[in-house]
Amino acid sequence: xxxxxxxxxxxxxxxxxxxxxKAMHMVSASxxxxxxxxxxxxxxxxxxxxxxxxxxxxxxxxxxxxxxQTREVKKTAYFVIASDRGLAGAxxxxxxxxxxxxxxxxxxSNDEFAVIVVGRMARDxxxxxxxxxxxxxxxxxxxxxFADVKDLTSETVQLFIDGEIDxxxxxxxxFVSAISQEVTSKKLLPLTDLQDEASGSSKSxxxxxxxxxxxxNVLLPQYAESLIFGALLDSKASEHAARMTAMxxxxxxxxxxxxxxxxxxxxxxxxxxxxxxxxxVSGAAxxx
Amino acid sequence: MNTLTVSVVTPDGPVxxxxxxxxxxxxxxxxxxxxPGHIPLVAPLSISGVRLKGPNPERIAVSxxxxxxxxxxxxxxxxxxxxPEDIDIERARAAKERAERRxxxxxxxxxFRRAELALKRAMNRLDIAENR
Numbered sequence: 001x002x003x004x005x006x007x008x009x010x011x012x013x014x015x016x017x018x019x020x021x022k023a024m025h026m027v028s029a030s031x032x033x034x035x036x037x038x039x040x041x042x043x044x045x046x047x048x049x050x051x052x053x054x055x056x057x058x059x060x061x062x063x064x065x066x067x068x069q070t071r072e073v074k075k076t077a078y079f080v081i082a083s084d085r086g087l088a089g090a091x092x093x094x095x096x097x098x099x100x101x102x103x104x105x106x107x108x109s110n111d112e113f114a115v116i117v118v119g120r121m122a123r124d125x126x127x128x129x130x131x132x133x134x135x136x137x138x139x140x141x142x143x144x145x146f147a148d149v150k151d152l153t154s155e156t157v158q159l160f161i162d163g164e165i166d167x168x169x170x171x172x173x174x175f176v177s178a179i180s181q182e183v184t185s186k187k188l189l190p191l192t193d194l195q196d197e198a199s200g201s202s203k204s205x206x207x208x209x210x211x212x213x214x215x216x217n218v219l220l221p222q223y224a225e226s227l228i229f230g231a232l233l234d235s236k237a238s239e240h241a242a243r244m245t246a247m248x249x250x251x252x253x254x255x256x257x258x259x260x261x262x263x264x265x266x267x268x269x270x271x272x273x274x275x276x277x278x279x280x281v282s283g284a285a286x287x288x
Numbered sequence: 289m290n291t292l293t294v295s296v297v298t299p300d301g302p303v304x305x306x307x308x309x310x311x312x313x314x315x316x317x318x319x320x321x322x323x324p325g326h327i328p329l330v331a332p333l334s335i336s337g338v339r340l341k342g343p344n345p346e347r348i349a350v351s352x353x354x355x356x357x358x359x360x361x362x363x364x365x366x367x368x369x370x371x372p373e374d375i376d377i378e379r380a381r382a383a384k385e386r387a388e389r390r391x392x393x394x395x396x397x398x399x400f401r402r403a404e405l406a407l408k409r410a411m412n413r414l415d416i417a418e419n420r
Contacts, residue, residue: 038300038301041300041301041302042299042300042301044295044297044301044302045297045298045299045301045365046299048297048356048363048365049365052330052354052356052365056330145300146298146299146300146367146368147368150367205328206328206329206330206356207327207328207329207330208329208330208331209315209317209320209329209330209331210316210317210331214316214332215330215331215332215354218316218332218354219332219354222352222354222365222367225367226299229299
């Protein structure tokens with residue numbers, strides 16, 4: 001049985017850990033509410049740009065653009081959003097495992113695909129496995145501005161326009177609620193689902209200045225960039241939520257451990273006292 | 289007097305929503321002036337200042353944006369849009385100098401075009417901020 005001092009040390013160290021996890025829990029909670037605000041602020045922009053894009057793409061006629069057309073896939077890019085830090089439960093492992101499995105299922109050689117990563121955890125994961133990384137961003141702030149990721153998004157979209165990649169699939173944690181996040185994969189480019197959606201809702205007809213084609217040239221890259229940015233915000237919210245839950249669990253476990261240890265400690269203390277009394281009594285008895 | 293509801297939105301959130309009498313902006317194909325009752329229109333904007341005229345006029349520095357017009361409503365969607373008082377003049381100046389240096393150094397075409405765009409954005413911001 002562990003000595004009294006050993007148990008005491010364990011109790012104090014667990015208490016210290018609990019303090020830290022509790023603090024991290026509260027920090028994540030406040031970051032989560034901020035991240036949700038950011039995601040909400042982004043909504044009007046994304047809704048509007050989607051509305052305009054679908055109405056143009058759906059108006060038929062000469063609305064064909066390289067970004068709307070499916071072409072033979074020679075190279076696929078996977079856009080993976082993870083985080084810079086761990087301690088967020090299954091947040092990183094979930095998304096990374098799914099990407100890795102998809103890659104192994106779909107591709108034989110390294111020439112057929114590449115990854116674009118956000119977050120140190122994702123970068124290290126792919127580097128270790130020798131998977132080619134096209135672009136990476138690490139050290140992104142907790143509330144990213146569009147300006148922070150503009151370079152990444154526009155370069156990614158440019159890769160598709162230049163024909164370096166023929167398909168872009170994005171993997172991220174979708175924020176369902178504070179206690180549930182879902183690993184999601186979405187095919188981002190080419191934008192194939194626009195025409196289908198538009199046919200159902202023909203809202204307003206526009207005059208185009210100078211013409212549809214020119215507008216699509218400007219608008220589609222912006223739209224694709226906004227989709228990537230939206231996924232990033234979504235993933236950030238998920239990250240904070242996942243970390244919050246993980247830290248809550250850690251705090252609960254620490255509580256449980258402390259109560260177990262305290263019980264053990266008290267028992268040990270009681271046993272020591274009983275033993276001492278027995279010793280004294282038997283010592284006194286021996287003298288008589 | 290007829291008025292237009294103008295809203296300016298960016299990925300980082302709405303910048304402005306108010307009513308004005310006229311919107312005057314620079315589309316890629318040339319200057320556009322929009323009065324209430326305009327037919328529905330979509331046009332990409334160049335990196336420029338948008339002037340909103342009315343009792344409380346506003347000027348906004350826009351980059352990477354486009355304009356959606358309905359008879360009583362104008363929506364400007366832009367990758368960045370700032371009011372004069374929100375512009376960080378120091379930063380814009382630094383960006384301008386950086387872009388100018390890059391343009392001086394001979395580089396390949398992509399970098400050149402990127403620097404050119406950065407220079408345009410910086411000059412636009414400075415222009416809007418300094419001529420309030």
